[in-house]
Structures are given as C-alpha cells and as structure tokens.
Amino acid sequence: MTVGIRKIAQMAGTSVSTVSRVVNKSGYVSAETRQRIETAIEALDYRPYAGARMLRGSPSKVVGVLLPSLDVPFFGILGHSIEQAFFKIGYQTFICSTAESPAKEATYVEMLLSQKLDGAIIASSRQNIEPFIKLKEHNIPIVAVDRPMPGLTDVCVHVDNHKGGTILAEHLLGLGHRKIGIICAPRHTEPMIQRVSGLTDALRSHGLEPSDIRYGSEHSLHSCYRLANMLLDRHGDVTAIVGTSDTAAIAAMHAAIDRGMSVPARLSVAGFDDLPEASYVLPRLTTIYQPIAKIGETAVQRLLGMMSGDGPFASEDKLPIRIRVRESTAHAAICESQGT
Amino acid sequence: MTVGIRKIAQMAGTSVSTVSRVVNKSGYVSAETRQRIETAIEALDYRPYAGARMLRGSPSKVVGVLLPSLDVPFFGILGHSIEQAFFKIGYQTFICSTAESPAKEATYVEMLLSQKLDGAIIASSRQNIEPFIKLKEHNIPIVAVDRPMPGLTDVCVHVDNHKGGTILAEHLLGLGHRKIGIICAPRHTEPMIQRVSGLTDALRSHGLEPSDIRYGSEHSLHSCYRLANMLLDRHGDVTAIVGTSDTAAIAAMHAAIDRGMSVPARLSVAGFDDLPEASYVLPRLTTIYQPIAKIGETAVQRLLGMMSGDGPFASEDKLPIRIRVRESTAHAAICESQGT
C-alpha cells in the first residue's frame, strides 16, 4: 500500500542505498541514475517516512507545546506565534490544551513521549511540575513561558508582572486616586499573584492599602462581573478598579456602567495584557501591554538553543512591557466632583 | 540511549514477543512473567514508540488540523474544540496555521504526509483546493469545517450563513429600518459571501437594496473601522449597519460613536458569530450565534466515521444558528426622530 524506498529502487532499477543518497543529497550519484530515481519519486509521489528515520536516530523535528487553553485570546496568540516560529524552521508542533487539569497534562506527556519529541514549551496553570517530570527524566529540553516552572526548568520567557502592577498603581496614584480596588482572576496563577503584589507594594510605598481585593477562580467575563459587583457593593467609594487581566477590567467596566457609574468620570478602570478586546470596548481600556507574540518567538529561540546543545542552560528572559494609557482612566479630582 | 522492547526483555529475562504481549494485552502470559516484565517496564520507564508501530501498519492516531490562524478568536475556539475532542479518544493533533498562504498550506501538507496522519480537518481561506490534493491522492480522509471545499471533500460541517444573513435582515426590517449598510471583511471567504447574499436577498424580497456594501480584505478592527467611515461618509442616511463578523460590527460602532452618532438611538449595528467580544462592547452587540465548539466536535465525529470506514462518505452538516438580540439594535422610528 504505502510506497517506500525499495519500491522506488525497484522502479528505477537500482538499490535502496542509491535512492537514499539521492533523497538525502549525500554521496555520489551519477546524473543518469539520479534522473531515473527522481522520475520514480515523482511518479509514485514518494516521501520518506519521518518515523522510520527516527528509528535510525535522527531528530523527530516534532515539539510539544502545552498550554492551558487555546480558546482564550492570550494563549491563542501565544500558541499561534510559537507554532509559526517552529514552522519556519521545519518543525511540527503538537499543541496540547491541558485545560488546567493535571490528569490531562500527564496523559499528554505520555502521548508526547511515545511520539519522541525533541523539546517542549510549557505554561501550566498550577505551579505543579509533577506531570512533567517524566519529560525531564527523558532529557527533553523544556522552556517555560508566561510563568516559571521552578524545579522543572530554569529557562523561562515571560514579563515582569510585578513591575506591571507597579506601573499601573503609579499611573493611578499620579491621577490622584487613593481608593483603589483590585479584581484578580484566575487567582492561583503566578502572573496574577505577581500583578497583585506589584500593585499593593506600590500602594504601600505611598502609605496606602488597596481598598478591596476580590479573587475569583474563573477567567470568564461573567464571573469577573460578579466579583466587580461585590467589590462595588462593599466599597462604593473606590475611584479606580484594576483588573489583573483585560477581561476582569472589562467586567468591572460593565458592572460600573450597569449601576450608573460612568467610566472614567466616576470610576477609572485599568487592565492587563492589552489584548485586542482592550481597544474594542468604549471607553477604550488603559492597560499594560505585553509582547505576546514576541514571548512565543523568544521561547522558541531558547528551546532551539537547548536542543542544539549550546546554551543557555539557564536563563530568565523578561521582555519589556509598557503602559497603554487610553480613555478608561482619568484624574480622580473629576471623580470626586461627580461622585455618587 | 533509548529504551526499547528488547532491553525490557533482557532485564525481565524473557523474549521480546512476550513483552509485546504484555504491552498489548494480547495472548497468554503467565502471571509471574507478566509481573517481571511489568517491573522492568516500570523501572526503565519504558513506553512503546508510536513510529515503530506504524511501520507494522497500525494507525498513527495522529490527525492534521489546518486552519487560517489560531490568533483570531473564531479559529482559536474552533481549533481548541477539535483538539479536545481528539484528545478524548487518544488522538494527537497537529494544528497548522496556514495564514492564508497556499505556499504554507502546501508545505504543511508535505510535513503532515511524511508523518503519516490518519485524517485531516481543513478550513482554507481561499477556495483553492490545490495544496490539499496530495492528501486526497494518499487517501487521507478529509473533513471541511466552516467552509466547504468542493472537489476535495464532500463532507463539510458548518452553518447556513445565507440564512443567518436573512435573519439579520428581517430583524432590522422588522424594526423599521430601510436604509441598511453592509461591511464585509475579509471579502473572499465563502461564509462572508453567503452572509452578504443572505442579507441582500432578504432586502430584495422586500423591494429594497443595501444602501452600500463596503468590502475589505483584512479582518482587523482597524481596517474595518476605515470601511465603516467610508460607508458613513457616503451614506450618512443609513439607520443600520450590519458587519459580516462581530469585529466588523464593533468597528462600525466605534466609527459611529466617534462621529457622534449614538448606538442604537441613531444607528443600529449588528454582527455575526457571537464571539465573546460581542458581549464585551457597550452597547452589547446584536449578532448571529453559531455553535463554534459544536462545529469542531461534529467535524471530529465525521472524520472518525470516515476513518473507520463506515460512512458517511458525503454529508453536509448545517448546525443550527439563532439571532441574539442585544442592545445595539433598536427601532428605526427612534432613529428618524433623533436623526442628524
């Protein structure tokens, strides 16, 4: 059924080794033999089978990318940039949506291992490295993205989330805000924790505390909307809310507007990530930009370095971030004068 | 370096065939031999190599999914649902972002073919089937999603886009709108074409024509924003704009609001797809809901059917859609009274 190297040899009236030489452009082959072989290859649409090559020890040119979920924009963009970067250099990518489940992560690791991958890029929701240690045991090079995986790999490509929180806090403080609420979801992931601590650290250095911090376990607009309402119920005097993601911030905008607080006149709102939806909403969202696609591409570079044996064997890349000031934040003085 | 079946046999003091029997749970093995083998497998963390199994004719349990791009929400959600459905039944998925380029599509096909896949799910931006015919020649079962690929496969899972356009038109007509503009982007894809023709057919059956149709080649908010401005420059008297995607509709909302036309009081706006961002914007967007995740899951079912040999060998699945009326559309009478 399948056409292999021997069928080509047979058709071209030569031996498998000569065909192999032609296919791999290695060793000497006479012009006419090469011609006959190429004709046969064309005719039978022959193509060497990667799996058999690996039996002989060649790299699989296959990598695994394990991400929490492809259907949230952040990981969609990240996964896309990783996949495209690998494609450019002839690598195939198994993208795996682990859906936050350690059991799924473990199953994926099994599947990937039995496919013989050359390397892996991982972002796991929990800091739990357990499902991945088998990859490490099999000496598969691993790069962490978006969040470090201590104990698993020392190579991580991400941004300084703590600093991002600080920048946001200082932006709001500079606008005169003193009563600031925070919505953090999903609660347990490292970037979110860092953002909250960057925020609170900056406030404290000004002798302030967040008026309220609401934690949620879900990323969804709906769940963040409820958190925002709880926050506003208890602390109606806040003049600004920061969401640890653009989604959380957008949810806060909805909650505020639905209860008649105008944004930014009465309430300033800021987010994090600068996803496309940040500029979809009206007023457009002030947020921290992070170079998602660049993160993916850098992670691929790092993995390539590890796979080719030359370093770096340990490195933490923190890519630059910056604030994007848009229309959702304004001076607090205005708020007071229009306050509810 | 790598641990294979013979190393296990050696360690357990038995033969490779017996190990194979244990691994595949086929044939008889005595309890004690099995025990020794399982111990060895555990100790050496052995796992059969999928590529070698395929040499012996077993299915690869690998499928290819070729989509225009993972970083746009629609395909992110679709790709995610497909990947998850395959994961559930033990299949690995190569997700390939073809980025609208036939050259990339062809390269992907080559790569996939040399990995020996069991089947493929494809959505190609252009109707160009050329890059994929090799898959067909190699008898790889193919299912089209979101848009049909005539000549390549007769199996397609999608929605009735024409009907969606009709529903939208009738919704607006029912609200008294008579001057309706359309923004269509990206212009050449089948679903977009269908949506426009559904819209115009419905208008014509009421003796009307669209006031203006603006076509764009890019999906982006930015480019659609410019289209919307062109439309409003030329036909400031429209009372409603339909975007053939939620992004196009959101861009229209921005353009309208930026020139002081309030939505929906002065201008009604409707979109298509019901992506998350449709409920992010304020006012929340009236749009046509389509069951994206369900489309992915159904496509997987169809492909499974084809791979297992029992039908269907030709079938077009049109999944149900419905309109989601939100706040961005209102009665046209209100518009006239507040008109510019």
Add this chain to the structure above:
DNA sequence: TTGTAAGCGTTATCAC
C-alpha cells in the same frame, strides 16, 4: 505459555 524470526522504511557501513 514462551521464543524465533521476518519484515515494516530508513540510513550507515563497508565492500565492490
């Protein structure tokens, strides 16, 4: 119940 051996598609070694 277990072992031997052939063969899947490929490449590398070595002889011609």
Add this chain to the structure above:
DNA sequence: GTGATAACGCTTACAA
C-alpha cells in the same frame, strides 16, 4: 559510483 547488509523498535505468524 553503486549495492548488500545490519540495525533501529515493534508486531505477528509460526514453532516449540
């Protein structure tokens, strides 16, 4: 320049 042949990890007759 070219062609046998062994080996990679695995499954499956077939023999014992």
